Ligand code: KIV
């Protein structure tokens with residue numbers, strides 16, 4: 375039997391640190407449920423000291439997740455650890471994850487602490503966390519740039535204090551694979567009590583080496599990987615779960631290690647993360663990108679038709695991209711439609727499926743083929759929709775090489791019609807400025823993405839916006855053959871969601887994505 379690697383998913387914490395990716399409680403819960411289906415061993419649900427909202431989000435995840443451990447991040451301070459425990463204490467399997475930087479540069483400039491101070495604080499933090507739970511992880515932030523012998527001393531001390539996992543992060547994505555493996559080997563062989571804890575790694579992707587470094591560390595003896603779906607995370611992101619897991623799966627001949635991941639859930643998890651965060655997956659992204667299994671060159675297509683293994687090192691259905699992907703059209707029934715929803719990572723009540731199915735039938739009457747993206751828009755518009763305060767009635771935009779971009783907008787605001795016009799640096803800016811003026815919105819646009827649904831000149835443009843106001847974050851989606859109209863729809867949709875969040879402060883306790 376091969377040894378098992380613990381998969382610690384930090385999409386909801388480090389992943390959430392991607393610019394514009396902050397998630398509300400209901401979004402985190404939806405993703406956590408999918409992560410559980412995917413079979414991750416631990417879900418890092420957030421950083422409760424960051425905000426009351428995040429504490430509530432972690433607590434919500436902790437109260438619902440049964441199989442996976444639920445963990446919360448805490449700096450090495452009592453206050454942070456209290457909050458982390460408050461958030462995860464109802465979990466079936468709670469874990470506290472505390473950290474302190476160990477590199478000279480962090481200790482000197484950021485922490486203004488000596489090595490002795492750092493050892494003392496780390497030990498105190500672990501001991502304090504242990505007073506709440508057996509399951510305590512300690513991370514040596516910027517570990518890859520730390521003095522090796524000092525790192526070994528810190529790990530020895532925190533293990534002695536009760537840490538059950540010690541994590542070596544390449545916080546700034548600086549390490550090279552052979553160097554990182556050497557460091558892991560060194561720390562394992564120079565920390566006398568290392569066998570009493572799980573050795574973990576956490577790699578960032580600043581040089582595009584996060585997956586390579588993670589795999590090298592596993593070869594050198596690490597047994598937990600900290601990863602995110604689609605590789606999202608601080609700056610250039612983290613090692614991507616799907617890459618690490620599929621490398622272990624595909625190259626078991628060399629790596630000889632297993633995980634508990636249900637690989638067929640990878641694709642739907644990736645879609646859901648991208649849908650919730652509004653961060654699109656680049657087409658050439660390994661494993662889950664739109665082109666990951668498509669063959670363009672004639673020679674390649676010919677080869678694949680003769681024997682898929684000529685150009686495919688893994689079968690697409692192993693990651694949940696079914697070769698007989700359900701293509702839906704007007705003859706598709708409710709059963710196939712529900713199966714498609716499941717493939718995309720959605721679990722809805724029968725009543726919600728009925729509502730969606732009715733809308734799907736309306737769309738299918740107008741279009742030959744319904745793509746996954748069309749279904750995602752339906753889901754966003756129908757099930758994830760909130761009661762509308764603002765409705766877009768009319769939009770007229772003038773722009774061009776000489777005209778000052780101007781938008782004239784008619785909205786229904788709480789049922790009453792209103793009209794206004796405004797300028798901007800471009801047609802979308804003019805539209806958003808006008809809508810913001812009419813609704814009095816002070817929200818900040820965190821993210822704006824445009825995607826073409828299907829190819830061809832008649833493709834629908836799908837726009838996603840993420841809006842933030844007073845700590846609340848809402849996603850807005852809109853689709854239309856005209857991308858300026860799609861943008862206006864997405865913006866109005868996002869504003870409605872923000873309003874809904876404002877009126878429902880207790881929403882974090884509800885199981886619905888807003
Ligand atoms: O990158 C990092 O060092 C981290 C730690 C908090 C584990 O995210």
Ligand code: ZN
Pocket residue numbers: 388543545576578608
């Ligand atoms: Zn990190």
